[in-house]
């Protein structure tokens with residue numbers, strides 16, 4: 001009896017691996033094309049770190065004319081949730097990260113290397129496990145859970161490395177005929193890899209992100225096929241990434257320490273190993289210390305968070321690129337209008353340790369992204385968001401579509417567009433004062449700044465209304481009139497003028513326009529006041545100004 005007999009007893013019906021090698025031929029791609037994948041478990045939660053990996057993997061594939069695919073790693077069926085796969089597919093789609101190949105719903109896929117869900121590939125893994133058994137590189141293990149627990153306790157007590165290795169790997173030495181006998185007797189077993197590694201020897205590995213690293217060899221006889229017949233992650237990823245032609249495994253750096261084992265598996269299976277790029281996790285600062293963004297503690301860890309607060313997906317993608325390559329920021333400054341797809345991402349420029357998640361920075365990026373949208377886009381996107389999250393805003397926008405477009409069009413489409421909206425959640429606060437029905441109901445609080453004298457304010461506003469305000473003025477005339485008004489009240493026409501001779505004036509034009517602005521909107525900061533007046537219209541401007549001084 002030899003290994004072949006053992007393999008046949010264990011997996012009598014599986015196909016020979018040559019069948020799969022032919023069925024999934026090497027990809028015919030141009031030189032230098034990179035094949036990447038996102039390989040999540042369908043746990044029902046898409047972490048921002050997963051999106052980060054996808055942004056990177058897709059970008060690298062796209063910019064080299066390669067392929068980015070989605071593989072669902074559901075071999076741990078305890079962790080699975082209903083509709084977990086669809087959740088991932090939808091999230092990727094939402095963020096513009098749809099893969100070129102992979103699952104398209106719970107059970108169907110596109111691409112020539114499928115199925116792209118591990119639970120549908122059971123017989124493939126078994127074929128390769130059989131191949132390893134035939135080679136003497138894998139074996140059945142009959143240890144019961146209690147025995148393993150006992151072994152672990154002994155190892156812990158003796159302060160030894162835990163695991164199934166060396167003298168501890170009992171079943172490794174069971175002769176083939178005995179193993180066959182046990183199987184025929186109906187004993188339960190799993191399949192383990194027979195490691196040839198030694199802990200006291202080192203392997204050298206070059207990680208595309210982390211650089212050169214020395215690791216001790218792996219000497220653990222890890223499980224490759226579990227009792228339910230499904231593979232473990234380690235084994236499945238090797239088989240899949242080989243058959244699916246992955247050239248670069250881009251994944252979280254929690255897997256870095258598994259590299260020695262993975263390289264060993266590739267070698268034993270006779271596969272060319274892919275390149276590995278281990279990404280440091282996104283971190284968060286808390287009380288001066290850094291920790292991983294946590295699914296439990298941080299709402300921003302879930303990709304669904306961004307839709308809730310209304311940060312456009314492209315802003316999130318762009319922010320993630322920003323974290324990935326620190327030179328992105330400079331590139332963006334020099335290429336304001338370029339699509340982020342044009343940026344060339346480099347894996348070897350990624351930071352080795354985790355970047356800090358910075359919501360302020362994300363909002364800045366988002367403000368820039370939103371500032372490039374047309375007023376129609378802002379209207380549609382804000383409305384879509386409001387339909388889910390803010391009934392009041394929804395009504396406001398729907399009831400006053402034409403007017404809202406004008407409001408949203410203020411300082412938009414010009415060279416220096418307004419940058420006050422960072423998320424759809426901010427829209428209402430940013431525009432609500434422009435709607436008379438809301439403004440007069442809201443009863444504005446006027447917090448005057450430099451000029452606070454009531455008589456002075458009344459006079460300025462009355463004079464403005466009576467002598468200067470004309471809704472038909474063009475911008476220059478309008479501005480000149482504010483200058484004239486300033487002069488009339490003893491304020492400098494230009495700030496510069498005031499700074500040169502502060503004693504000659506009560507203040508400057510800025511103080512006058514602030515008074516008008518506050519009386520007009522109840523706020524000290526707004527976009528361009530000329531445009532605001534145009535949108536409000538004559539009647540509303542006068543009514544607002546008068547109301548302000550009546551309240552003084």
Ligand code: GLU
Pocket residue numbers: 038039040041073233237249250251252255
């Ligand atoms: N299923 C593994 C995980 O979710 C994938 C790791 C990999 O990308 O290879 O962590």
